[in-house]
Amino acid sequence: MxxxxxxxxxxxxxxxxxxxxxxxxxxxxxxxxxxxxxxxxxxxxxAPLQPQAVFCALVNSPLMLGARNKEEAREMLGAPKFFLKLPHIVIGPNEVVIAPRSGIRPEAELGVVVYKKLKYATVREAEEAILGYTVFNDVTAPGEFKHDFYYAYRRDPVDGVVKKQLIRGPHFRNKNRDGFAPMGPWIVTPEEIGDVLDITLRSYYDGRLIQEGKLSELIYSPIELLVELSKIVTIPPFSVIATGTPGYIGVEDPSEYRLPAMRTVMAVEADKVGLLENPVEVENFSN
Incomplete structure (x- = not known):
């Protein structure tokens, strides 16, 4: 359905x-x-729902992490990593995304919609809480991340000496801009999907394919993400958990990868779920 x-x-x-x-x-x-x-x-x-919360998996693919394979990636991460997107920045199909002049990129992800509260969930409880799946675009402005960097005196874990270090800071200015959470075009219920790991994700910018990868390539599966997240915080009903994105075609270091801000269309799609398109405009703020 x-x-x-x-x-x-x-x-x-x-x-x-x-x-x-x-x-x-x-x-x-x-x-x-x-x-x-x-x-x-x-x-x-x-947007197929107004979510109570939007949880996003961070660097949940070997290519985004720079790892050689899934086994190395699991060792490097240790456990799933998460960040938040503000629910009020969610938009629907064909709504405009404003790109900062520093550039932008789409991140094709599967959005898992849960309709039950989850806390310390078992695998079965996580599975039973899923209402369905939607296409999620974790729009990112990599050039804005530097504005959340800062220096602080911290103890170096290698030599134990307190020293001035560059801290990367939170994923805020690069992830939480108005309209940076397109979602849609609908929710597809699990019985229509079958094996969710067979889904292929793709993204396009200005008509060019820039991402393509299966969910089975991700480091942690959707169910693993739900179970781990529920250990940290109560997942409220009608939340969306974005699973993370595959890497970019022909890009060695995806962390800095960005596309020019321009008037165009960005699109993300997930097989068996749908295609989500959003026009892009360039930020007009002059300061």
Whole structure:
């Protein structure tokens, strides 16, 4: 089942997508049909939900980490790493992303939508909490990360000496700008997906394919991410957990990889889930 969140006549509704139509439902969790039927071309597709929280896996692929294989990557990471995106920066299909002049890049990811609260979840509990999957674009502005760097006196773990060191700081200015969390075009329920690890993720910028990789290539699976995250914090109902992105085609060091800010279209897609497109405009702020 494909569940969409739409706007029609200024009213927001949920519906089940069937070919080129959407059938309105009364409840997201109990999708009884209301009888209302619209053509997809007649409605505006919104982000498929307004999430309570957006958790993102950091460097969850060997290529993004610079590792030779998954085994080395697991040893290097030690455990899944996470950062947050603010829920209010989530946008839907065809909404504009504003690129800072320093550049931008899409990051194709699978968004796992959970509808139950999770804390210290077992594998089975994590699986049962999944409402479905959506396409998530972890839009990043690598050139802005340097503005969160700072110097501090810290003890060097190698020699034990307190010294002035460059600290990379949080992923904030590069990750949490308005519109930097496109999501959609709908939620696809698990029975339509089958083995989620077979899904291939891709991203495009200005019509050029820049990413392609399977979820099976990620260091930690979606279920492993849910279980680990629930050990750290309570995952509230209707949260989205983004699984991490594959590397970039032909790019040796993806951490600094960026594309020029320009008026164009960026797109990310996940097989069996959908294609999510967003126009890009260039930031007009002059300071």
């Amino acid at each position: 494909k569940i969409a969140r739409i706007e029609i006549g200024g009213v927001v509704k949920y519906g089940v997508v069937r070919n080129d139509y959407v059938v309105i439902i009364n409840d997201l969790l109990r999708p009884a049909e209301s009888g209302e039927l619209y053509k997809l071309s007649e409605v505006k597709l919104l």
